[in-house]
Amino acid sequence: MDDDRVFKALADPTRRLLLDRLFERDGRTLTDLEGGTGMTRFGVMKHLRILEEAGLVVTRRSGREKLHFLNPVPIRLIHDRWIDKYTEGPASLLASLKNALEEKE
Amino acid sequence: MTATTDLATQVYQVFIKATPEEIWQAITTPDVTARYFHGARIEVSPERYISHGPDGATWADGPVFEYDPPRRLVHQWRSLYDADLAKEQPSRVSWEIEPHEGGYCKLTVTHDRLDSAPKTAASVSGPGWMFVLSGLKTLVETGTPLDGAGLPATAAS
Numbered sequence: 001m002d003d004d005r006v007f008k009a010l011a012d013p014t015r016r017l018l019l020d021r022l023f024e025r026d027g028r029t030l031t032d033l034e035g036g037t038g039m040t041r042f043g044v045m046k047h048l049r050i051l052e053e054a055g056l057v058v059t060r061r062s063g064r065e066k067l068h069f070l071n072p073v074p075i076r077l078i079h080d081r082w083i084d085k086y087t088e089g090p091a092s093l094l095a096s097l098k099n100a101l102e103e104k105e
Numbered sequence: 106m107t108a109t110t111d112l113a114t115q116v117y118q119v120f121i122k123a124t125p126e127e128i129w130q131a132i133t134t135p136d137v138t139a140r141y142f143h144g145a146r147i148e149v150s151p152e153r154y155i156s157h158g159p160d161g162a163t164w165a166d167g168p169v170f171e172y173d174p175p176r177r178l179v180h181q182w183r184s185l186y187d188a189d190l191a192k193e194q195p196s197r198v199s200w201e202i203e204p205h206e207g208g209y210c211k212l213t214v215t216h217d218r219l220d221s222a223p224k225t226a227a228s229v230s231g232p233g234w235m236f237v238l239s240g241l242k243t244l245v246e247t248g249t250p251l252d253g254a255g256l257p258a259t260a261a262s
Binding site: 002026027055058060067069071072073074076077080 | 112113114115116117118119120213215231232235236238239242251
């Protein structure tokens with residue numbers, strides 16, 4: 001049901017950066033996530049809201065803090081639906097080759 | 106200070122096209138859990154959460170903290186299926202089912218109190234819970250399990 005929202009949410013470098021930061025360490029506050037993005041608090045809030053609407057970020061209250069958690073399930077469902085069937089066979093061989101060559105650097 | 110760091114609290118959410126009752130049944134009926142939860146037959150009563158592997162081994166046996174069908178189930182988690190993980194402190198799993206528009210429900214699984222169980226935290230994180238939840242969604246929506254979803258974790262991964 002939410003494929004469009006997930007793809008749209010992922011189609012932005014700042015939002016992908018925010019997901020990567022949550023992947024590194026989950027359960028972070030807005031202030032924590034804001035640091036180092038070079039964006040205003042309002043801008044980061046806006047991106048987090050889009051991620052939340054897509055189900056990629058879930059928020060939880062902990063005392064006075066609002067913590068943001070990465071929810072990877074929608075990405076898994078996109079993977080099952082869109083990636084798996086196309087990446088079997090030759091495509092996966094080429095991807096392995098690319099990874100192997102680039103790792104040598 | 107932020108008490109929740111790293112993998113000590115994990116939150117997973119998925120929309121499922123089903124009624125709260127159907128989802129509750131899928132979480133608490135051994136014949137159904139066996140088809141998406143690595144083959145585990147899970148029995149849930151207001152008091153206990155008990156899981157058995159396909160070979161009959163006890164995979165979990167712990168108290169239920171909240172039992173509110175078809176909305177909320179909170180129980181203790183101990184990974185008895187793995188000797189190394191079983192030595193760690195117990196953690197907690199909460200299932201919340203909220204009805205949404207369009208015949209969907211939002212299922213949220215929160216696995217927390219993992220501070221003293223880092224190995225368990227790492228083993229259930231990411232693919233662990235994701236596999237179970239996408240298997241649950243597929244089974245409830247289509248009546249057919251995901252490939253490998255009824256197999257023990259070692260065979261499925």
